[in-house]
Amino acid sequence: MYKINYKAVVFAFILQMLVGVLWYASTPIEFLGRLSSEQGTNIPSVAVMTVFPLSVIAYLMFTAWLLVKAKGLSGIGRFSLVVGTWLFIFFPNAVFVSLHLDLNQIEVFYLLSFGIVNCLIAAIILPLWQPSRSIFRG
Incomplete structure (x- = not known):
């Protein structure tokens, strides 16, 4: 019986949080609507x-x-299963954001780019790092 590898989930979570901090810190000034002369965060x-x-x-x-x-x-x-599930999330979101928000393609891509990176991290770590199987089960 297969089980969830919680070590892989925690490792992927930590990586995704680090990427999220970098993603948020690199937000374009124009996207946030701040003045370029404003230096505050x-x-x-x-x-x-x-x-x-x-x-x-x-x-x-x-x-x-x-x-x-x-x-x-x-x-x-x-x-492919992980990437496929992400595609079923990405395309409707891209269409919805493009239709209902006044954003250009670069801004839409920036909004959805964090999902791309999260998907790749999850698609690499979770399928390849299987839980260890022990013969000494209690």
């Missing part, structure tokens, strides 16, 4: 700092659960 609210990690851990746990339920797939098949 916008610190996210407590709600954002709480919801952001919770959404990342929920995404990772769902992906790990999905990979456990998808038995009989090779490493490439599991990688």
